[in-house]
Amino acid sequence: MEVTLLVQATDDAFKMIEDARHQAIGILxxxxxxxxxxxxIQKRNIQAIFRGxxxxxxxxxxxxxxxLLLSVFWLxxxxxxxxxxxxxxxxCCLIVSLLxxxxxxxxxxIGDYRLVTGRFLSYVPWLIYQIILSNIHVAxxxxxxxxxxxxxxxxxxTKLETDISWVTLANSITxxxxxxxxxxxxxxxxxxxxxxxxxxxxxxxxxxxxxAHIFMxxxxxxxxxxxxxxxxxxxxx
Amino acid sequence: MIRVTDDVIIKTxxxxxxxxxxxxxxxxxxxxxxxPGGGFQGGVILAASLVLLLLTHGWEETKxxxxxxxxxxxxxxxxxxxxxxxxxxxxxxxxxxxxxxxxKLLSVLPAExxxxxxxxxxxxxxxxxxxxxxSIFFDISTGGDSPEDEGQE
Numbered sequence: 001m002e003v004t005l006l007v008q009a010t011d012d013a014f015k016m017i018e019d020a021r022h023q024a025i026g027i028l029x030x031x032x033x034x035x036x037x038x039x040x041i042q043k044r045n046i047q048a049i050f051r052g053x054x055x056x057x058x059x060x061x062x063x064x065x066x067x068l069l070l071s072v073f074w075l076x077x078x079x080x081x082x083x084x085x086x087x088x089x090x091x092c093c094l095i096v097s098l099l100x101x102x103x104x105x106x107x108x109x110i111g112d113y114r115l116v117t118g119r120f121l122s123y124v125p126w127l128i129y130q131i132i133l134s135n136i137h138v139a140x141x142x143x144x145x146x147x148x149x150x151x152x153x154x155x156x157x158t159k160l161e162t163d164i165s166w167v168t169l170a171n172s173i174t175x176x177x178x179x180x181x182x183x184x185x186x187x188x189x190x191x192x193x194x195x196x197x198x199x200x201x202x203x204x205x206x207x208x209x210x211x212a213h214i215f216m217x218x219x220x221x222x223x224x225x226x227x228x229x230x231x232x233x234x235x236x237x
Numbered sequence: 238m239i240r241v242t243d244d245v246i247i248k249t250x251x252x253x254x255x256x257x258x259x260x261x262x263x264x265x266x267x268x269x270x271x272x273p274g275g276g277f278q279g280g281v282i283l284a285a286s287l288v289l290l291l292l293t294h295g296w297e298e299t300k301x302x303x304x305x306x307x308x309x310x311x312x313x314x315x316x317x318x319x320x321x322x323x324x325x326x327x328x329x330x331x332x333x334x335x336x337x338x339x340x341k342l343l344s345v346l347p348a349e350x351x352x353x354x355x356x357x358x359x360x361x362x363x364x365x366x367x368x369x370x371x372s373i374f375f376d377i378s379t380g381g382d383s384p385e386d387e388g389q390e
Contacts, residue, residue, distance in 0.1 A: 077264045092263035100256040167249040
């Protein structure tokens with residue numbers, strides 16, 4: 001009798017585990033399905049992000065990248081296109097990129113450069129628009145007789161991760177009239193704001209979100225999650 | 238001793254700017270006989286880029302690119318190039334630094350030989366100026382004590 005009960009209990013337990021397993025596989029199937037739908041929509045972008053998340057660039061690739069960038073800079077400076085000067089330029093760029101290949105492209109571990117460049121270029125017009133808006137606001141403040149300024153120092157913790165995105169955010173804030181980045185300490189920004197309105201505009205975090213989008217930080221976290229889940233999914237299957 | 242900055246903004250901007258400063262310095266040296274500039278100015282800009290690296294990234298990073306042995310070698314090689322070209326002209330039968338004599342060696346017109354000779358001399362001047370400028374800054378900032386020696390003690 002007791003043995004039968006025990007067997008039944010074990011059977012039940014196994015059944016429950018089996019059910020749970022089926023349920024888990026169902027959920028993961030949906031998740032993977034959703035991911036593949038997204039991949040259909042943004043196939044190229046996602047693939048670029050996947051590549052960036054999995055590969056790190058080699059020294060040689062950094063060297064070639066630095067060399068090409070510096071060559072373009074040399075051609076802009078020199079403006080002489082005869083063989084002698086082009087050879088000189090090639091030698092100079094070679095020396096400099098041998099010396100500094102590890103300076104230009106460190107810490108950009110996410111995404112591919114074309115996507116980052118494209119997104120950065122589309123960020124610039126928005127930034128200029130914001131600069132014009134706050135220019136008008138600050139000019140209006142300065143022209144009022146009572147001078148209704150309310151200087152304040154605000155502090156916020158950023159969600160950005162890499163130094164290049166910190167610097168982009170800090171310089172965007174400084175470029176916008178009315179706000180100045182005073183310091184960055186351990187991911188905390190210390191901002192001096194001229195009055196309440198500019199401080200509130202900054203607090204909405206739109207600029208931060210756009211910069212996170214440029215350097216693919218939010219996307220990167222999402223992709224890393226999917227990669228982690230995929231491993232568990234494979235183990236259960 | 239130099240205290241390395243912990244400011245992320247300065248560090249990152251310096252990291253991005255240094256290669257461009259160096260290419261600009263080499264451009265100033267190489268185009269010295271066409272446009273304003275030349276060996277001394279280019280050498281100083283080149284030294285400034287290294288000083289920027291030392292100020293922002295500290296001696297440990299700078300040592301990988303430019304250590305004290307290289308300073309000494311570049312000082313000497315720059316002077317050697319300058320004096321070597323001068324003596325070469327003397328040997329070929331002209332005055333000291335009479336570049337047109339180099340046309341016998343390079344098999345080009347005397348005018349072109351002058352241009353090339355000036356370029357060579359400017360490269361030598363640039364190397365020496367860079368090394369000496371950097372070593373002056375380095376010696377002042379460390380008070381004459383080499384960080385490499387301190388590590389061994």
